[in-house]
Every structure is written in C-alpha cells, then in structure tokens.
Amino acid sequence: MNIKDIVNRDIVNLTNCESEPIHIPGTIQPHGFLIGIKKQDYLIDYCSANSTDFIGLKPEQLLGQHFTDIFQDVQIAQLSAHITDSYIDSPKPFVTTRNGIPFNTTAHLSGETFLLELEPFPNGALDLPNLYDQTRRFVSAMEKNNTLVELCQEIAHETREITGYDRVMIYRFDKQYNGEVIAESKRADLESFAGQKYPHTDIPAQARELYIRNPLRMIADINYTPVPLLTTDSNEEKSNQSLDLSLSILRSVSPIHIEYLQNMGVGATLTVSLLQDNKLWGLIACHHYSPKILPHYQRLAALLQGNFLTSQIKVREVAEEFKISEQVDKALFDSLSLLHEDENFVENHYNSASLLQLANASGVVIYQEGKLYTNGLVPAQETLLPFLGQLRYLYKNGSGHTEQLLSIYPEGRELTKFAAGIIYHAMSASSSDCILWMRQERIETVHWAGNPEKAIDMNAGGFRLSPRKSFELWKEVVKDKSAEWRKSELNAASSFAYALQKYLNLRQVRLEEERYRIINEELKAANKELANINWISTHDLKEPLRKIQIFASKVLDREDPELSLKVKDSVERMRYAAEKMQLLIEDILNYSKTGSVPKVFESTDLNEVFQSVISDLKDTIEEKKAEILHDILPEIPAIRFQIQQLFVNLISNSLKFAQDGVSPVISITYEIVGPKMLPGNSSLKNVDYHKISFTDNGIGFDQEYRERIFQVFQRLHPHHKYPGTGIGLAICKKIVENHNGILIANAKENEGAVFTIFLPVQLTAAK
Structure with missing residues (x-):
C-alpha cells in the first residue's frame, strides 16, 4: 500500500506570512484523531498518523477500509443524517464507539470528504452541563449591568468559572482590527492585560476569516507535535490542497502563532468568536499556563457564553449610541427652532451653544457672502480663510468628514490644535459659502502589549518573520487626531x-x-x-x-x-x-x-394674408412692374394682424429697394424643416419649423449688416433716395419673436436679399 502524508511544508516568511494557508496545514493536534471517508462509498480515504494511540489500529489498517468495518456499532444512516455542510459542533455530539470506548465525534463535509474528528471523553462524562443555571446567571448579569463593558466583565468571570482557564479576556476590535482587552478575569498572581491593545498583525486576515467560519478554537498544548494526515492515493495532485480543515476542531495551528503564544508563556488556549453583521467584532480568549484539554460540553458552555454576549452587543451599542443621539437630537431641534424663528439666524445666533452641541464639536464656522461667523475654539481668520478654500477643493461633492485632518490636508498641522477632526458641508456649488464643525486634537496614550511592530530576525537562513518576544507594556502617544465622529x-x-x-x-x-x-x-x-x-x-x-x-x-x-x-x-x-x-x-x-398687445393666437391661413397684402400694395406693384411668385403657404396659429404687418413690411421692403431699371421679382417659398436646420444660436430646437423665405433681386446689402438692419432707426441707404423711418424691419423681428420664431437676413450687394422666417409647427411652442 502506497501511503503518503499531506503535510504543508511551505516556509512562512516575510513575503507570505499575510497569506499563509492556515486552513490546509495537513496536520492536526494530537489530543484526538481524524478519519476522512469518501462521501460516495464511505471508504476511509484519510486518517491521522496517531490512530494507533486511540483505537489500536495503524493507518495502513484503516486506509481503504469501509468505515463500518472498523466501527461496527455505527449506523451509516445515522451518521449521514448527522453530517451537514455547515456543521461544526452540536449540543449533543455524535458518539462513535470502538471496543466499548465512546469517542466524541465532530463531523462535517470538506469537499467530497466526510471528516470525522474523534476525541475521547477526558472525564468519561456524557451528560450535558446545567444550561438552565448558566442561562439564569447570564440573564441576571444582563439585568444588573448597564453598559456593554460591564456585561463583558461579567461574561469574562462566568466563562472562567465554567472553563477553569487561568485567564479569560474579551477583545474588541477597532476598524483596523487592532484588538483591545476591554474585560478580564484572571488568576490573582497574574499580571493584568486589561486596557492593553494588540496590533492587527497579531491576527492576520486569513485567521480572522477562519474565526468567522469556525467560532470555537482550542489548542490543548502549545508545545504539541503536529500529527500528519495520511492517504493512500499515489496521484501527485492529491496534496494538502485536497483537504480543507477550516471547520476542523483538531486543525493544527500556524507555527508563527505557536511561537507567539510560547513567547507569551501560554500553555493552552480556547477562543470563542464574537460576530456582528457577519464581521468579527471581538473574541473571548482563554489562556492557561499549562496544557489543558477542555471537555466537549464545557467547550459548548463557553461557546454559549459567546452566543449570549453576541446577542447583547448590538443592543448595548445601540443603547449607548441612543443616549448620545438623544442629546444630539435635542441640540439639533433647538438649532432648527432658532433657524426657523429668526430671519437673520446666521447674524444673530451663529454663537449659540446648541450649534456646537448638535455635533459635540469644540468649534463651528459659518462662511457666508465673504463673512466669517465663528463659535467656540477656532483657528485665526488668516489661517481659516485659505483652509476653507482648500476644503471646497478637497470635498468636490460638497461634504465630508475626517478624524485626522492631516490625512487629507498635510499642510494643516498648525490647525490640528483646533481642527484635528472636521465635518464640512458646502452651502453653494457656485461660491465658498459653507459650515464647518471642528474638534480639537485628542492626545491619547495607547498601551500596547509589547511593541506592535513585528520583529525581523537574521539567522543563517537569512531574514525570517519572528513573533514579538516581549509583551511588556509599550506606550504610544497618538497625536493629530480627534475623537471619532459618531453616526448620530x-x-x-x-x-x-x-x-x-x-x-x-x-x-x-x-x-x-x-x-x-x-x-x-x-x-x-x-x-x-x-x-x-x-x-x-x-x-x-x-x-x-x-x-x-x-x-x-x-x-x-x-x-x-x-x-x-x-x-x-x-x-x-x-x-x-x-x-x-x-x-x-x-x-x-x-x-x-x-x-x-395681448398674444391671442388663432388659426391663420397665410395664403389669405398674402392675397390681402397684394391687394393693399396693388398700386405700388403695378407702378414698379413687379412680379411676385409664391408657394402654397400653410395655415398656422398666429396673431393675424401682426402676421399681415410682417408680410406688408417684407414685401414693401423688397419693392422699395429695387434696382434702377430692373423690374422687381419677389419669390416667396415654403417648406417644413427639422430643428437641425435652424440657425446655430437658436434655443428652440425641439420641434419642426415652418420655413418661409422672401427672396428679391434688389440692391441687397453687405453681409456685415445682417444683424444691424433689425435694430431700431438703423438705415443703410440715403434717406432722400429710399425714404423711411428705419423701424420697419425692427417691427418684423419683434413680430416673429412674438411667435417664438426666428428671422434672419442674407444678401449680396446689387444681387438681392433673402429674409427667412422660422416659425414652430407646434402651437405649444408659441405660448
């Protein structure tokens, strides 16, 4: 039989420590043994090398065998029902018996393999703990403790009482996953870790992910020797990658973490995950200073403590936030009341206390129409004005906030005394008007459990990552930051x-x-x-x-x-x-x-208008021997007498400015055009237009005068030869504009002129 182990032998170093594959170590802890059986046929495909220590059978006697040939008392149907994809632990474990010895069996599915982790009952007890008393004590603690920290302290005491560990701590993570010990219960002779912080590097991202997936984790002996997992498959592709131990209770631990715990002097640990909104909020961390195997039911009791606390975290946080939000809401109400009551709020109430209290700020500035209105502790005007200009540039969307001004405005160090944290809101997109709340710098001394920077050692093999060897109190002074702005x-x-x-x-x-x-x-x-x-x-x-x-x-x-x-x-x-x-x-x-005059539009037949105008100008037309050609014109909504005046003026204009010795020819053409045919300056480009052009063969004019001729009293020709007042074309333009239309002129000297009218087809365009 070809047997090989699947131990992960990758070296953990500076380049890969943050991505160490801790979920596939290929080894387990030795206080139990593991069997992996194929899902489809229940043949044993994996087993740990320590099987002999527990059931007297070597791995080569187990691998390839049917599970029931080894454990005759186990019913396959019962086992199948017990195993689910998400299963980790159960209040009543599956008990597997071999030679009359019961084993606590934790089972779950990993890929296509059922993993069974078998642990002997250390005290032989199969009875459940007194869950009633445990629940009753928690409810009592919940009632008598007002704050979340007080409740955490009670949970720490109770968990230590249940488990017997030398030290029980409750960590809370910040946004960067730095952990802080907010509650602790310990042996009297041990140094306290309460209030100390631990850097996020102590628990890397992949470890945090496993804490989310598997809420209970035990290391029975820090100095254990990892037990390799064995398989019979000769296929080289079958390696530690084939067996994901993320949900395993016995999974071996990263050597980096083991060394970290050894440096702390810890002998055994138990951790319970505290989750909120599918994120790691914190941990219940239990430390013992000698090896300790915690029985199954005591583990469950510790996990229950974590569940109790998890159920209260959001409730307590919301309650604490609610107290602050009540004060904030009252200040907001007072400020809004003043705003609505006084027409000159900015001038009269910019210094009201409620304006500061609604954001619990130390200073507030309103900048309006070039004037500064300040309240509380604010920088000097000569530094404040350029700063407000920079904020408008930094927050292009009009608003923003930060607890560390230097992170967005490095030049503002002199401002942090007053404005280490800010809330900015612009009042106008076209000006610098704004309101700015500020918080002073809060100088804070952070107590770290040792220097938070990981050490780098040099040895014969070069650089290697080494966990911190010292956990003595290490103080860091944090400056240039304000207290965090709350959501309320x-x-x-x-x-x-x-x-x-x-x-x-x-x-x-x-x-x-x-x-x-x-x-x-x-x-x-x-x-x-x-x-x-x-x-x-x-x-x-x-x-x-x-x-x-x-x-x-x-x-x-x-x-x-x-x-x-x-x-x-x-x-x-x-x-x-x-x-x-x-x-x-x-x-x-x-x-x-x-x-x-009122713009009363009525349906107007332009053909009738044309005939009426020709009749009025009959004597002049005959005198000039003029020829007037025209297309069939449309019926449009119009102010009739104005349209008639328009036609009279345009035709009279063509007759007046005829060339000497040349009979006038006036052509009136019509078509409907789309909005793209309109002159470029028009804003009415959403409908079709009637296009009516008056073309003549008269004296014309220079194109540079095409706009000037529509101005009142503007004349291009001598009065004695071409009498008139210079108002006629101005009247034409005004009439066309009354109809929401456009009038343009084009001409060449001694060749004639073209006056073109664009009138919207839709009546709604002529309101």
Missing part, C-alpha cells in the same frame, strides 16, 4: 447643514423677490408714463402736425405771386418735415404695439 453626530450635522442651505436659499429668494418687486413697481410707473406719451403721440402731436400740413398745402396751393421762391421752398420743407414726423410717430406706435 454626522447625521445631525448633515440635517442642520441641509436646513441652513434651504434657509439661506429662501432668504436669497425673498431678497430677490423684493428687488424684483421694486423693479416691477418702477417698470409700472415707467410704462404708465410711456402710455401717456403714446396718448400724447396719438392725439396731441398728430393733430398739430395735421394742421401744419393743411396750412402749408393751402399756402402752396394759392400760388400767391407775392410769395418768393425762397418762401415757397421753406413752406414745402415744413410740409415734408411734418409728413415725415407723422410717419415716424405711426411707426413708433406700431413698434410699441407689437410688444404690448
């Missing part, structure tokens, strides 16, 4: 910052509303004056102008020989000036009306 404090600060932001925004809105109200009143007064001017223009100015024109005409019509040519010329100029002024008044009134 962070939530309260966030709630107040949000409320303050809303308050400041509402106040700004109210100020803007007041400013616009004043402007609106001024505009109303101005509009009233303009209305008066319109009335004067319509009635008081037009009537004198009409009389001037009449009297001038009468003077000229008389042809009085006594009037000199010079007088007649002056009268003619006066009459012409009056006509021009009257025309200007009419155009100004028309321009004013395009922006002031």
